[in-house]
Amino acid sequence: MTISDNAVRFAVAGWAAWAPGLADAAAWRRWARGEADIGGADEPRAGAVPPLLRRRASPLHRMALEVACACGAGRGQPAVFCSRHGDLDGMLALLHQLAAGEPLSPASFGMSAQNAPAGLLSIARADRAPSTTIAGGEDGVADATIEACGLLADDAPEVVLIVHDVPLPTLYQPYADEPEWPYAWAWRLHRSGNDLLRLSWEPAAGQTSERPGEPMGLRVLRFFLAGAPELVALRGRRVWRWSRDG
Numbered sequence: 331m332t333i334s335d336n337a338v339r340f341a342v343a344g345w346a347a348w349a350p351g352l353a354d355a356a357a358w359r360r361w362a363r364g365e366a367d368i369g370g371a372d373e374p375r376a377g378a379v380p381p382l383l384r385r386r387a388s389p390l391h392r393m394a395l396e397v398a399c400a401c402g403a404g405r406g407q408p409a410v411f412c413s414r415h416g417d418l419d420g421m422l423a424l425l426h427q428l429a430a431g432e433p434l435s436p437a438s439f440g441m442s443a444q445n446a447p448a449g450l451l452s453i454a455r456a457d458r459a460p461s462t463t464i465a466g467g468e469d470g471v472a473d474a475t476i477e478a479c480g481l482l483a484d485d486a487p488e489v490v491l492i493v494h495d496v497p498l499p500t501l502y503q504p505y506a507d508e509p510e511w512p513y514a515w516a517w518r519l520h521r522s523g524n525d526l527l528r529l530s531w532e533p534a535a536g537q538t539s540e541r542p543g544e545p546m547g548l549r550v551l552r553f554f555l556a557g558a559p560e561l562v563a564l565r566g567r568r569v570w571r572w573s574r575d576g
Contacts, residue, residue: 337530338479339575341523343488346400347515347551348374348393362555368511379454386441387450388417393514394447394494395454401516403490404455408481409448412464412474412493412547416444422499447494468507468566471547475529482521492516493547508545515551527554528575531568 347358351370360366376384376392378399387395394411403409420442424434440446445463452461462481466473471493478489494514498506542549546565553561553572561572 336532337528338476339526339528340475340479340482341520342517342525342527342554343520343523344401344518345516345554346397347513348396348400349511349513358551359555362552368513374514379450383450383454386437387447388420388441389512390417390419390494390496391441391447391450393496393512394492395451397494397514397516398447398451398490398492399454401490401492401518403492403516404451404457404459406457406459407488407490408459408478408486409451409461409490409492410464410474410478410481411445411448411461412466412470412491413444413447413495414465414467414470414545414547415495415498416465417442417446418502419496419499422501447492468546469568469570471550472529472531472565472568472570478519479529482519487520489519490516491519493551495545495547509543510545511548513545513548513551515547517554526575528571528573530571530573532571534564534567534569 349368350372351368352358352361352366357366373389374392374396376387376395379395384392420438424438424442427434444465448461448463462477464470464474464477474491474493478491481489496512497510546563549561549563550572559574563570
């Protein structure tokens with residue numbers, strides 16, 4: 331794994347993903363080939379998390395915990411969580427309570443924080459390893475990957491990257507700038523290995539962000555699972571280039 335002025339390289343030593351209708355790795359690979367879709371009433375089990383903590387977690391949190399635990403997070407290695415919106419359903423419920431003059435539940439307030447999944451994971455696994463939570467807007471997945479690579483460069487032997495999101499609540503749907511689905515995935519990152527990837531970037535030079543048919547997090551996962559040689563994305567103020575490197 332190396333970091334230069336405008337590129338990072340890393341290896342994916344393992345992965346996990348969850349979404350309604352996609353139950354296992356084979357289903358995800360069919361999805362990556364365009365042979366399956368996200369959809370259905372499935373809910374993440376997050377079975378590795380004790381029931382007391384699981385009951386406090388929102389669907390978004392349980393999705394993140396499902397893939398984090400499946401990818402081996404919470405065993406002493408740093409973790410980087412990434413969600414563009416976080417648990418906006420929970421936050422909106424709190425705002426409605428404030429507007430009605432009702433007292434807020436401290437537990438609900440704590441679970442509305444962007445880093446709630448990281449806290450739940452550390453408690454569930456009694457793990458004191460550092461964690462970071464990224465909310466980088468259009469650039470969030472790339473920013474989180476760079477953060478994870480920074481931890482690798484700082485001598486962490488392994489970092490788990492967890493990307494998770496759900497559709498915006500109905501009230502905020504007019505402001506959505508890309509299609510949205512509930513999904514979560516995790517990568518276990520090493521400095522070197524067989525599946526070596528490269529992420530590079532450059533200024534967008536005044537170009538307008540593209541409006542793709544799926545969220546950036548799913549585009550990156552599709553690139554990875556489909557074995558595509560490259561993914562180029564114009565998001566925010568940068569052009570991001572994901573590619574195989576070896």
